[in-house]
Amino acid sequence: MMAWELAGWAEYCVAFVVFFAAHNIPTRPSVKTAITARIGARGFGIGYGLVSLVALYWLLMSAGRAPIVEVWAWAPWQNMVPVIAMIPVCAILCFGLARPNPFSFGGRKNDQFDPREPGLIRLIRHPALAALALWAAAHTVANGHLAHVIMFGVFTLFALLGMRMIDRRKQREMPDWSQQLSAMRASSRRSTPRHWGSFTIRLGLSILLYIALLRGHGLIIGVYPLG
Incomplete structure (x- = not known):
C-alpha cells in the first residue's frame, strides 16, 4: 500500500x-x-x-x-435515492424537533407534552435518529466506495440502536413511560392538524431546509446531487 x-x-x-x-x-x-x-x-x-x-x-x-475501494459500481439512478429521501428527512426534522417530546432528545417544553395531541411523535418517537437513519441509508446507495459504505452504514446502525437505547433509558427515568406511550398510541388519528399556523410554519421550514441542502451540498461537500 x-x-x-x-x-x-x-x-x-x-x-x-x-x-x-x-x-x-x-x-x-x-x-x-x-x-x-x-x-x-x-x-x-x-x-x-x-x-x-x-x-x-x-x-x-x-x-x-x-x-477508492469500489464495493459496487455507481449508476446515475443512485443519486436520486438521497435526493428523494431527503424530502421526508427534512419533514421529520422540522415537524419532529423543537416540540414537546419526553420520549427522546431534541424536544422542547417536554413538561407540556399532551399524549392526546402528539403530532408526528405519535408515529416517530425519535425524529432526530429516524432522520439520521434515513439520511445515512439513502446516501449509502449513492456511495459505493468502501469508506463511504462503512461510514454511512455505521451511521444507520448507530441511529437504529440509539432508538432502543433511549427507549430503555427513558423507561428507567419516566415512571409513567408506558402509560404515556399507550395514551399517545390511542390518540385520535386526525387527518388534519389542529394548529394550522404551526403546521404551515413547519411545512415552510421543511421546504426551505430541503432547498438549502440541495443547493448547498455542492458548495459545502463538493458533490452536486443533480449534476
Missing part, C-alpha cells in the same frame, strides 16, 4: 474516533455538568452542536479523501 493511501486511511480512522468522542465525552454526566456550570445549558447546547457539525464535516471530507 502506498504512503498516501496509508495517510488517507489514517485520517479517516482518526476522524471517526474524533467524531464519536465529540458526541460521547461531552454528554457524560460529570463532563456535561462541569461544562454547563461554566457556560450554561444554552451555551452547552450551542457548543455541542457546533463541535458535532465540525466533526461530522471532517469525517465526510476524510471519507472522500480515503483510497
Whole structure:
C-alpha cells in the first residue's frame, strides 16, 4: 500500500474516533455538568452542536479523501435515492424537533407534552435518529466506495440502536413511560392538524431546509446531487 493511501486511511480512522468522542465525552454526566456550570445549558447546547457539525464535516471530507475501494459500481439512478429521501428527512426534522417530546432528545417544553395531541411523535418517537437513519441509508446507495459504505452504514446502525437505547433509558427515568406511550398510541388519528399556523410554519421550514441542502451540498461537500 502506498504512503498516501496509508495517510488517507489514517485520517479517516482518526476522524471517526474524533467524531464519536465529540458526541460521547461531552454528554457524560460529570463532563456535561462541569461544562454547563461554566457556560450554561444554552451555551452547552450551542457548543455541542457546533463541535458535532465540525466533526461530522471532517469525517465526510476524510471519507472522500480515503483510497477508492469500489464495493459496487455507481449508476446515475443512485443519486436520486438521497435526493428523494431527503424530502421526508427534512419533514421529520422540522415537524419532529423543537416540540414537546419526553420520549427522546431534541424536544422542547417536554413538561407540556399532551399524549392526546402528539403530532408526528405519535408515529416517530425519535425524529432526530429516524432522520439520521434515513439520511445515512439513502446516501449509502449513492456511495459505493468502501469508506463511504462503512461510514454511512455505521451511521444507520448507530441511529437504529440509539432508538432502543433511549427507549430503555427513558423507561428507567419516566415512571409513567408506558402509560404515556399507550395514551399517545390511542390518540385520535386526525387527518388534519389542529394548529394550522404551526403546521404551515413547519411545512415552510421543511421546504426551505430541503432547498438549502440541495443547493448547498455542492458548495459545502463538493458533490452536486443533480449534476
